[in-house]
Amino acid sequence: MYPDLSYLFHDLFGTPVNNWLSLIKTFGFVLALAFLASSYFFGLELKRKEGQGLLKPTKEKIKVGYPATLSEILINALIGFFLGFKIVYLVGHYREIGEDVFDFILSGQGSILGGIVGGALFGFLQWWGKEREKLEKPGVKEVKIYPHQRNTDITIRAAISGILGAKLFAIFESVDNIKAFLSDPINQFFSGSGLAIYGGLIVAFIYVFWYVRKLGMKPIHIMDAVAPALIMGYAVGRIGCQLSGDGDWGIVNTLAQPSWWFLPDWMWAYDFPHNVLNQGVYIEGCEGPYCRRLAEPVFPTPFYEVVASLIIFAILWGLRKRITIPGLLFFIYVTLNGIERFWIEKIRVNDEIPFLGMHPSQAEIISTLLFFIGIAGCVVVFRKHQQQQSTE
Numbered sequence: 001m002y003p004d005l006s007y008l009f010h011d012l013f014g015t016p017v018n019n020w021l022s023l024i025k026t027f028g029f030v031l032a033l034a035f036l037a038s039s040y041f042f043g044l045e046l047k048r049k050e051g052q053g054l055l056k057p058t059k060e061k062i063k064v065g066y067p068a069t070l071s072e073i074l075i076n077a078l079i080g081f082f083l084g085f086k087i088v089y090l091v092g093h094y095r096e097i098g099e100d101v102f103d104f105i106l107s108g109q110g111s112i113l114g115g116i117v118g119g120a121l122f123g124f125l126q127w128w129g130k131e132r133e134k135l136e137k138p139g140v141k142e143v144k145i146y147p148h149q150r151n152t153d154i155t156i157r158a159a160i161s162g163i164l165g166a167k168l169f170a171i172f173e174s175v176d177n178i179k180a181f182l183s184d185p186i187n188q189f190f191s192g193s194g195l196a197i198y199g200g201l202i203v204a205f206i207y208v209f210w211y212v213r214k215l216g217m218k219p220i221h222i223m224d225a226v227a228p229a230l231i232m233g234y235a236v237g238r239i240g241c242q243l244s245g246d247g248d249w250g251i252v253n254t255l256a257q258p259s260w261w262f263l264p265d266w267m268w269a270y271d272f273p274h275n276v277l278n279q280g281v282y283i284e285g286c287e288g289p290y291c292r293r294l295a296e297p298v299f300p301t302p303f304y305e306v307v308a309s310l311i312i313f314a315i316l317w318g319l320r321k322r323i324t325i326p327g328l329l330f331f332i333y334v335t336l337n338g339i340e341r342f343w344i345e346k347i348r349v350n351d352e353i354p355f356l357g358m359h360p361s362q363a364e365i366i367s368t369l370l371f372f373i374g375i376a377g378c379v380v381v382f383r384k385h386q387q388q389q390s391t392e
Helices: 005-013 026-051 070-092 101-106 112-133 147-171 175-183 185-190 197-214 219-244 301-319 328-347 362-391
Strands: 058-064 139-145
Touching (some): 005 026, 026 219, 070 101, 070 112, 197 219, 197 362, 219 328, 328 362
Antiparallel strands (some): 058 139
């Protein structure tokens, strides 16, 4: 397991663990890669739909040729001061700070010299950038902005709203989580652990749907464009869960490994050594903050979800050019996502919720709803397409 990148580099290159690379947590690093992967495939689909004439550019008025204002320079200088103040100190005191990175960010600790240099640099860059673009006759001009040019903007907004939704849903996933949040709301909300993926998807979908509609783009085509990107991002994100051991593992695997099994043993049952949650029994001879492994091997469900998600991605990627009914690809994604997650919940550790005499997990309830929403959506968009064809 690799709770942070120092453990990964230790296995790859033999460097010591708990060095400065320990500041970069594996799950957060891979999560960033997940958003990049989603953005890449989303951008490809946006360009393809632009070529089909399904998505069109919008016009916006922008100011050009103006020098930087004092407020712009000051805002950038403040950002630069904060980054320099914290980063310079963090690099020089990473052993002292250890795992308490969030507490350090909120504290008054930092490097004054680093802050001054960072503030001066950011303020200068803002002024210099505007000076290079300054014109003798500044003004306002109208420009066309294509949907694929908004890819980064949409991805960042989806990431922020998604993480917010994932954290909120995780807090309300169980009574224990609610109690922990009420006892320490700031640290619980901003901690890197405890993210409910469905909460992220739901909140991000609602917000991005509103945002693209506000921009004048047709949400139905954006939904189709983002479907393969979403499942690819999910696959990459689950790699982070597997590598870091963030608790998204399965129940204890008591099944005997079959004689025909030819894959590595850890794909059948795994004890997640050095997991980032530090759960389980002590690893003899280990030194450092991550010295535990699970007492009994469990199903490596994050790995199973990586495989399932890549299969779903391959299906959607193969269908995307063959399906011409707007919205159908997205609702196929919703259906397959619901099926995948429902069945993985059967072997995954979860907090159960009393519901109509049963005790499903939050994800089981949502995945069941998604399955039926996906089926209903497929039927609705198919019938709507048929009606449109009959009237033409």
